[in-house]
Amino acid sequence: MFTFAGVLTIGIILFALAILFAFIAFKGSIEEVQLTRSLNEEDQKIVTDETVRDSPWSAAIGAAIAGLSAAIIVGLYGVGPGYLYLGPLSALVATVGITVCYFSDIRDKNEIRRRLVKRLHQVEKECAIPGGPSAQVK
Amino acid sequence: MLDVRLVQSGLQPQHAYLVFLGLAVLFIGIALVIRAIFVRSTHDFLVAGRRIGLGLGVSSVIASWTWAMAVMMSSAQTYTFGVSGLWWFTIPNGIAVILVIPFGIYLRKHMPHGYTLSQYISVRFPGHKALYNVFIASMLFGCFIMALINLKGTSVVMSNIYGIDWRVVPIIAGIVVIVYVSIGGMWNSAVTAAIQTFLITVPAAVVVVAVFEKVGGPVPVLDALTKSKAPEFLQWSDPNTAIAFGVTLALGLLSNTVSDQTFWERIWAVKSKYVGKIFLWGGTWFYGIPICFGLLGLVGAAMGLDVKTQLGGDAAAVGPFVVSHLGLPGWLIILYSIAIMSACLSTIDAAFIGTSSVVSVDIVKRINPNVSDKKLLAYTRLAVALVGILAILIILTGVDFVTIVLVTYALKTSVLIPLILAVFWKKTNGQGTLWGIILSIVIGMPIYFTKGEFFGTLTILLISLIVPLIWSSAKPDTFHESYLRNVQDLKH
Numbered sequence: 001m002f003t004f005a006g007v008l009t010i011g012i013i014l015f016a017l018a019i020l021f022a023f024i025a026f027k028g029s030i031e032e033v034q035l036t037r038s039l040n041e042e043d044q045k046i047v048t049d050e051t052v053r054d055s056p057w058s059a060a061i062g063a064a065i066a067g068l069s070a071a072i073i074v075g076l077y078g079v080g081p082g083y084l085y086l087g088p089l090s091a092l093v094a095t096v097g098i099t100v101c102y103f104s105d106i107r108d109k110n111e112i113r114r115r116l117v118k119r120l121h122q123v124e125k126e127c128a129i130p131g132g133p134s135a136q137v138k
Numbered sequence: 139m140l141d142v143r144l145v146q147s148g149l150q151p152q153h154a155y156l157v158f159l160g161l162a163v164l165f166i167g168i169a170l171v172i173r174a175i176f177v178r179s180t181h182d183f184l185v186a187g188r189r190i191g192l193g194l195g196v197s198s199v200i201a202s203w204t205w206a207m208a209v210m211m212s213s214a215q216t217y218t219f220g221v222s223g224l225w226w227f228t229i230p231n232g233i234a235v236i237l238v239i240p241f242g243i244y245l246r247k248h249m250p251h252g253y254t255l256s257q258y259i260s261v262r263f264p265g266h267k268a269l270y271n272v273f274i275a276s277m278l279f280g281c282f283i284m285a286l287i288n289l290k291g292t293s294v295v296m297s298n299i300y301g302i303d304w305r306v307v308p309i310i311a312g313i314v315v316i317v318y319v320s321i322g323g324m325w326n327s328a329v330t331a332a333i334q335t336f337l338i339t340v341p342a343a344v345v346v347v348a349v350f351e352k353v354g355g356p357v358p359v360l361d362a363l364t365k366s367k368a369p370e371f372l373q374w375s376d377p378n379t380a381i382a383f384g385v386t387l388a389l390g391l392l393s394n395t396v397s398d399q400t401f402w403e404r405i406w407a408v409k410s411k412y413v414g415k416i417f418l419w420g421g422t423w424f425y426g427i428p429i430c431f432g433l434l435g436l437v438g439a440a441m442g443l444d445v446k447t448q449l450g451g452d453a454a455a456v457g458p459f460v461v462s463h464l465g466l467p468g469w470l471i472i473l474y475s476i477a478i479m480s481a482c483l484s485t486i487d488a489a490f491i492g493t494s495s496v497v498s499v500d501i502v503k504r505i506n507p508n509v510s511d512k513k514l515l516a517y518t519r520l521a522v523a524l525v526g527i528l529a530i531l532i533i534l535t536g537v538d539f540v541t542i543v544l545v546t547y548a549l550k551t552s553v554l555i556p557l558i559l560a561v562f563w564k565k566t567n568g569q570g571t572l573w574g575i576i577l578s579i580v581i582g583m584p585i586y587f588t589k590g591e592f593f594g595t596l597t598i599l600l601i602s603l604i605v606p607l608i609w610s611s612a613k614p615d616t617f618h619e620s621y622l623r624n625v626q627d628l629k630h
Contacts, residue, residue, distance in 0.1 A: 007347040015340045022332040025193045030175050033189060048189075052246045054414025059239030066422040067233050071374070073429055074228055077436070078221045078372030081356035087430040088343035094426030095339045098200070101419055102193030104412070 002085045007092075014095045021102040028109030035116055047115045139442040140353050140362045145465035147299065149472070154300035154307075157476060161483065162314045165330050169322035176325040180515045181628045183323030184253055184495045185407040192415055194328040195408040199420030201331035201484030202400050203235055204338055204427055205284070206291025209481045212428035213457035216435025217443070219379045220363075220371030224432040226384030231428060234391040235421030241396060242405040242413040244561055249622035250410065253499045255402040255557075260500070261622055262560050263568035263615075270500075272575055276549040277399040277496045283546040284400070284489035285529040292482040293533065298458050299475050308533040315483055316526035319490045320519040324407050327487045334480035339423075341477040342430040345461060345470055349437055352464045362440035371439070386591045389599065390547070393554040399492035434460045490522045497521035499628075511629055544583075551595060552578040555602045563610070564617050570609025578602035 036044050073090060076083035177183050190198065208231065215223035245252060252258055256273040263269050289308040297304040318326055350356055363372060370376045395401050408416050438456040449455040461474045498518040502509060509517075532542075556571040578601035586594025 002347060004344075004348050004351045008344050011340045011344045015336055018336045018340075019333065022193065022197070022336075025191065026329055026332070029189065029191060029194070033176060033187065036189075048409070050250070050410045052243055052410045052413060054239065054243055054411075054418075056240040056243055056414075058414050058418055059236055062239070062418040062422065063233045063236040066236065066418075066425060067229050070232060070425040070429060071225065071229050073425075074221060074225045074432070075374040077224070077433075078374065081360045084350070084356035084359065084433060084436070085347075087433045088346050090426040091339045091343040091346075091430035092426075094423040095336060095343075097419065097423045098193065098196055098335060098339070101196045105191035105193045108191055108409075 002088070007088060010092060014092060014099070018095055018099040018102075021099050021106070025102040025105035028106050032109050032112050035112060039116075043119060046119055047112055139366055140358055140437070140440045142353055142441060142464060144463045147462040147466075147468065147471050149300050149462070149468055151300050151302040153468070153472060154296050154302040154475075155310075157472060157479065158310045158314065161476070161479060162310075162317075164333070165314065165318040165326075165483070166321070168329055168333075169318040169326045172322040172325045172329060177321075177323055179511050179628070180498060180518055181511075182325065183515060183518055184491070184498065184628075185403065186324040186328060188407060188409065190324075190328050190404075190408045192409075192412045192419070194332055195404065195412055195416035196419045196423065197335040198328040198331040198407075198488075199235060199401075199404060199416055200424050200427075201334045201338075201480070202327075202404070202488035203231075203395070203420070203424055203485075204335075204481040205485045206288050206295070206478060206482045208424075208428050209338070209431050209478050210291065210295070210454045210457050212432040213435035213438065213460075214453035214455075215383070216432040217438045217456040218435075218453050219382065220367065220376070220439070221374050221436075222370070222376035222379040222384075224428070224435065225374040226379050226387060228425060228428045228432065230384075230388035230391050232421040232425045234388075234395045235401075235417055235424060237392065238395050238401050238405070238417045239414045241402075241561060242417060245402070245405050246410045246413045248619040249625055251625045251627045252406050252622075253403070253628070254495050255397065255399055256496060256500045257625065258402075258622070259557075259560070261625055262617065263571065264621075266568035266572065269568050269572045269575075272549070272572065273553065274496060274500050276397065276546075276553050277500075278493060279542065279546040280394075280398055280550055281400065281489040281492040281496070282525060282529065283542055284492075285486050285525065286532060286542065288482040288485045288489075289529055289533050292479060294455070295458050295475060295478045295482075298455060299462050299471060305534055308530050311479070311483065311486070312526050312530040312533075315486045315490060316523050319487045319494075319526075320522045323494075323518075324403070324491055327484075327491055328407070330487065331484050334484040337480040338427055338477045339430075341473040342427060345466075345474045345477070346430050346433050348466055348470050349434060349460060349464060352466060353437060353440070359437055359440045362442075363436065366442060367439065381592065386595050389554075389595055390551070393550045397550055397553050397557050399496060400488040403488075403492055403495055431457060490526060493525045494518045494521040503628075514628065548579045548583055548586075548598070549575075551598045552582070552602050555599055556606050559603075559606050559610070564619075565610045565614035566606055566617075567610045567613055567615040569613075570606035573609065574602045574605035577605055 073086045215227040259273045260270045292311045293304045293307040296307045434457040438460045462471050502517045552575045556574050559566040578598040582598030585597045
């Protein structure tokens with residue numbers, strides 16, 4: 001696997017997949033912006049889900065795990081020649097890792113579309129109910 | 139020592155022009171598409187409508203954090219200090235990114251409509267104009283020095299590899315970035331970052347494995363190092379490396395993320411729900427880059443390269459030298475140069491956007507609060523062009539920008555602790571913060587010059603901690619986070 005030809009082949013495949021998923025995610029972002037641009041602020045909040053979910057503890061745990069993994073890899077460089085291949089392997093794993101992050105962007109677009117349809121149905125229902133918000137406005 | 143024959147690469151300046159042309163067409167083309175779809179207002183230009191998702195956000199963080207330094211210095215520190223050099227260079231780098239998370243979460247929760255770090259300071263300490271100005275200066279200098287260093291880095295690498303005139307490189311690179319950033323803003327920065335990140339990670343693996351194959355694999359590399367170097371060279375735990383640069387670098391890196399506009403801008407540009415994950419995965423996946431490129435330093439050390447005679451007196455040249463003198467195929471050397479170019483361009487574009495945010499939000503809007511959005515967007519683009527041209531001119535005139543580096547260092551290191559206190563300790567008051575910054579520079583910088591970087595940095599950090607701590611304990615501020623909600627989006 002760690003021959004030049006092997007790494008080159010894997011590299012080309014990963015690069016092509018990464019660019020493909022990045023492109024799909026980018027296309028999703030375009031759709032997302034177009035879907036939500038015309039909405040008013042309140043509807044935008046409902047559709048796009050503007051809540052902060054992460055916790056500062058993730059920083060501490062993440063820093064510890066990521067830092068420790070990197071530290072072990074670098075530390076192993078001096079132990080044996082085979083470990084030097086962990087460097088190129090890390091770069092390829094990083095490519096895969098970043099590509100996986102693009103799945104969230106693709107999922108997001110579908111989720112927003114689903115919420116938007118739901119919101120439209122909700123607004124339609126409100127319009128249909130006598131005495132509902134839209135009827136009151138009328 | 140490794141038995142390898144050094145061969146000059148046959149690459150010519152015209153190859154460099156082709157690389158520039160390819161990257162320029164790609165990035166400017168993307169910018170034109172983005173402008174047509176996304177950029178309708180200054181708000182879109184500066185923070186991408188706060189709609190950047192996880193993938194684009196992670197790429198954007200990695201690309202803006204991967205300076206020419208991360209690519210070249212990882213090899214240089216490994217070449218100079220051995221495995222411990224790479225260890226001390228790499229580990230704090232990723233952690234510095236991940237430690238932005240608490241700030242990101244806090245800011246998106248309490249100040250969801252912000253744009254710049256200095257804007258936060260103006261709301262956190264209302265009425266403290268001097269303090270506000272200090273932070274504006276700190277942000278502008280920080281972004282400017284990022285652009286300068288990376289333009290210089292591009293120039294050094296491209297002229298070394300292709301033999302192109304070093305003065306031509308910053309002009310072309312600078313103009314390319316000015317054009318694509320002023321067209322597409324933050325959206326463009328994020329989308330090009332996606333490509334740039336993969337143009338760094340994949341070539342890193344391919345080039346390093348090609349180098350190994352050329353020198354006979356990792357076995358002779360490690361054998362040569364075992365025979366020619368002291369045993370500490372292959373140990374990660376050499377305490378001398380920590381004292382020589384490790385601890386200072388770690389603290390410096392922290393001030394480069396936590397008190398840096400390019401990172402704060404990304405905090406406000408990404409979707410709220412990803413504000414933590416983006417920095418977590420950004421920091422984690424960033425590690426792959428220096429860990430991989432650092433190996434070129436080990437190969438350089440195993441080859442017994444001489445800094446003075448072969449690397450022009452600068453260990454940072456070890457990576458480009460190894461790649462371009464082993465007789466690798468031309469396309470592999472081009473691939474390596476593209477990786478370095480991507481690292482440089484992505485950081486420069488982040489710096490330009492950072493500058494334009496500070497100029498539009500903290501300077502233009504402050505002078506003329508009623509400025510129309512159209513005009514503000516024009517000023518924002520003008521700021522990108524001006525800072526870009528100024529950076530190019532400074533590089534071209536050959537002016538030693540050590541003074542700018544030192545001013546930036548002093549400002550950024552001195553604002554780090556007061557900023558942390560301002561965000562997480564409500565009692566922190568404006569006067570204590572301002573005097574903490576001023577005194578830490580006035581006392582710390584002379585120590586920096588006389589006793590060295592290590593003691594200078596520690597002094598700056600200690601004074602900038604003690605002064606606001608004592609002052610604020612004696613006269614606590616009555617700040618409430620709800621004030622931060624008063625900040626509104628720019629009208630769009």
